Amino acid sequence: MKPSTIDLKAIIRAEGLRYTNQRESVWQELQSSDDHRDAEDIYFSLRQKGINISRATVYRTIEVLVKNNLVRKLDLGDGKNRYECKWDAAHHDHLICTECGKIVEFMNDQVEGIQSDIAREYGFSLSYHIHQLFGLCEDCR
Amino acid sequence: MKPSTIDLKAIIRAEGLRYTNQRESVWQELQSSDDHRDAEDIYFSLRQKGINISRATVYRTIEVLVKNNLVRKLDLGDGKNRYECKWDAAHHDHLICTECGKIVEFMNDQVEGIQSDIAREYGFSLSYHIHQLFGLCEDCR
DNA sequence: AATTATGTGAGATTCAATATCAATAAGGAA
DNA sequence: TTCCTTATTGATATTGAATCTCACATAATT
Secondary structure, three states: OOHHHOOOOHHHHOOOOOOOOOOHHHHHHHHHHOOOHHHHHHHHHHHOOOOOOOOOHHHHHHHHHHOOOOOOEEEOOOOEEEEOOOOOOOOOOOEEEEEOOOOEEEEOOHHEEEEEEHHOOOEEEEEEEEEEEEEOOOOOO | OOOOHHOOOHHHHOOOOHHHHHHHHHHHHHOOOOEEEEEHHHHHHHHHHHOOOHHHHHHHHHHHHOOOEEEEEEEEOOEEEEEEOOOOOOOOEEEOOOOOEEEEEEOOOHHHHHHHHHHHOOOOOEEEEEEEEEOOOOOOO
8 A cells, every 4th residue: 555545634634634634744754764763863854954843742742643543653772762654564573783783574474373372272353563682694604 | 590500709710800798699699589589689688688789880790690601581571671580590581461461481492492593594693582472371371 | 614523733641671879799809 | 986078868850661631633434
């Protein structure tokens, strides 16, 4: 699905929320750049572009986007939440270089299957998972 | 390996560090109870037992234990680091109930193998990983 | 255009974790 | 044992991400 085909206004309003310039700005900003960005980063980018928005609104808007599955929250272990648009990619997880911070996305259907098996074994109904591999990338080792 | 067989003094001193009561206390406390505890929790437990130790020292000592592989740091997504002794268990990961917070440990050699394959494919040398499944446990769904 | 409830902004607040730095004590040397 | 050097500790301040507060602004309906 292409980003442009997602109508934030429709989604927002279907939730009974109001469509605002700030919400659209955050959504645009998240789509306009590399993934794995954090809230502070989004905030400063928008300010730099002359868009008037507050820190609180950035955080609140991201939360709305996450709740509506437009954005996925990532915890890459560096103490702040990161976010990625997930509209154009199949489910993937992350390899992270502990030296240079490089993030590589990987996909593996086999693991997904095993996860379901494990959940079933313990009587859990799965809603999401975190699967991250940390180590040194080719360049850093 | 039984906990009692681990000689913290020897390990600490082999690192060129000094063996102190505070470091021993934190190590004992981590072993004496359920796993998945956080630093604040350890701090209060020790204080309650009449052991004089500061918050800073608890944090610092845990860091030492982690660096020496006596303790594993967990990020279960609730905004604080948790720790577990790993001396008596094979490697395992976690299933977490998003409703009641229950934590279940699971082991799966197949996933471990696949992780190695993925790392090799992308030229990474793996040092550790995070693999957590979130959902509702039997009781909560 | 008027109404009203939701959304926003600026700043205060929270909370985990880290930094600072003077005082303390571990451990080697004599 | 006593002395010394230096790592460690404790009390407190500070950081940084994220959330909360509440007066004001504004979207959307009438």
